[in-house]
Amino acid sequence: MLWDALTLQLGYNATLVAIGATLLGISAGVTGTFLFLRKRALVSDAISHATLPGVCLAFMALVAFGGDGRNLIGLLVGSAISAWVGLLCMNWLTRHTRLAEDAAIGAVLSVFFGFGVVLLTVIQTMGVGRQAGLEGFLLGSTAGMLWADALVIAIGGAATLLLVMIIRRPMTMVAFDPEYAAARGLPVHRIDLAMMGLVMAVTVVGLKIVGLILIVALLIIPPVTARFWTERSDRVVLLAGISGGLSGFLGAGISASAPNLPTGPIIVLVSFGSFALSLLFAPVRGVLAAVLRHLRFQRRVHIRQGLLALAQGQKIYEPLTIRLLRRAGIVRADGVATDEGKARAAKALRDEKRWEFVRADQAHEATAALYDGLRDIETVLTRDQIAEIDRRIGGPQEVMP
């Protein structure tokens, strides 16, 4: 069943939803990346909640003029206008008053959403009876998706992607160093507005599929996921697009494969699944990698300290150190150093002496800064330099039994 869904065999509506969700995921991931890099991820929350009054007002206007209140384009235009107003309010609050950005976001979010709820209840009492479609905008409803709706989503998503590609360089620069961008003569304020305008476009396009509360997830989670895998901004954009698209596709597929699986939440949960996997298993920034790095470091410290203790004839009590030394073939089971162990211990002590010399010498100041108690001296000094140091220290001394 799931396979049928993923190979688009489940009928017309499911296929439409899958294609729409994939496109939406890609454009949301790509657009959200810039917001995330600018450290403004939650702006999307304010924008998405601010669409609600627009949706309601558009519905009322459409009904008042005798049209079908659920005309998707009309509702999307309405939501775009009110989200834009919300965006401007938020921007004005942060620029012209003492409020910090988070307070401005929260204020716009709650007030616009509250006003939208007031309008929703007004619509309920208007007695038009066809407001059922509107509730779907809160959490998304893909059941009655039409070809025209899918077309709107596809065109909107593609246009957003195109715009992002055109202004990605200034957006990246503003995201990383707004002061430098301003010094270069870029209109930082307008680029920020453009960035948020694009986010608004994605939000509006995604209303139909995932709803206004969960679109935030598609704008935030894929970029955060992608950030785990690379340090280059262009690759983060690419990976976020891929991750978002895959989540959309898989989520739509899973939700079509069984009843009672709403599309929006499933897409979000799939997306979170990929985030959790990345958090755990990403190569450099992942938790597993960090744990392994820590264990490796711990091992090096213990072996190093063990070798120094051996060289100076001190008894080792630390169980982990003894275990590690034994496993490395440095000591025998009874705690006596092997030949190889003696050689390595002598070398370790000698290196320590060399380091001591390097750190005491003004001429080696830059090198001395690299000392952390673990670094092999061969990696920072040339053979000639080491020979010179050895000449001053004197010849090797015998290790005490």
Add this chain to the structure above:
Amino acid sequence: MSGEEFVPLSLTPLLIGTFAAIACALPGNFLVLRKQALIGDAISHVVLPGIVVAFLLTGAISTWPMMLGAAGAAVVAVVMIEAIRRLGQIEPGAAMGVVFTTMFAGGVLLLEQTDTSTVHLDVEHALYGNLESLIWLDAAGWSSLLDVQALAGLPPELPRIALTMVGVILFTWLFWRPLKISTFDEGFARTIGIRTGVLGMALVITAAIAAVAAFDAVGSIIVIAMFICPPAAARMMTNRLETQIVWSVLFATISAISGYVLAGYGPLWLGGADAVSAAGMIATISGLLLALTAVLGPCRTRSGAPSQV
């Protein structure tokens, strides 16, 4: 309007709305100053899965398990946000966004999966609350306030939210100096021996309790709005924290009362037939107050600080 009509129908919702607004606005002052204003937003989203899980476990709509579930979900969310922020080295805003959207999605999914059609449990209810339905049917007029039998019929939300408000006031009053110092200068607070980490956590937990109690009575919109709008508006009025608190309580009360009245009677004045959502209207009024102070407030601009790029 006579007492016979006002006391049973409007007095309790008004009081509940006002208490909820004050309970949220007080910790909101500190959250706004600490740039953690969106905690309220996150908490009110994650309350949904908590309530649904509590319903699944107990199989009934009863208040205490649900409040426990909501509080549990809030704690889980705070811990998850912190874990993701530390483990993944992600900025707090994004970590918060990841957690609350995911938990909300989980809540919606659980809700769809379970058969809740027989009981009154839906997303809209969680969002808008039902302030209008918290009426006091046993009351006959002002005299009922002294009538023990009638008082027993008070909606249980009223004592609960009143208790929460008292608790929040007590917390603020008891920890006033440490809270104030650590909000403005965390480093200094630590040097004089205040455990800022514990205090910050306590503040968030107080906020979560206020949010859950208010959520139970009035829905999540008011919670988010009251955490942010009255304190933000109060911030435009003064530079002193004491005065700011007073202003924020005043703004919260004004929005709760005028919002309720406008929602109940505004449409009638305009010739409509039915009332609109009181929760939404209260949020709207608080937003209007904020807009007013943002334009006219005496301390609305950043003084001395360079404008942010």
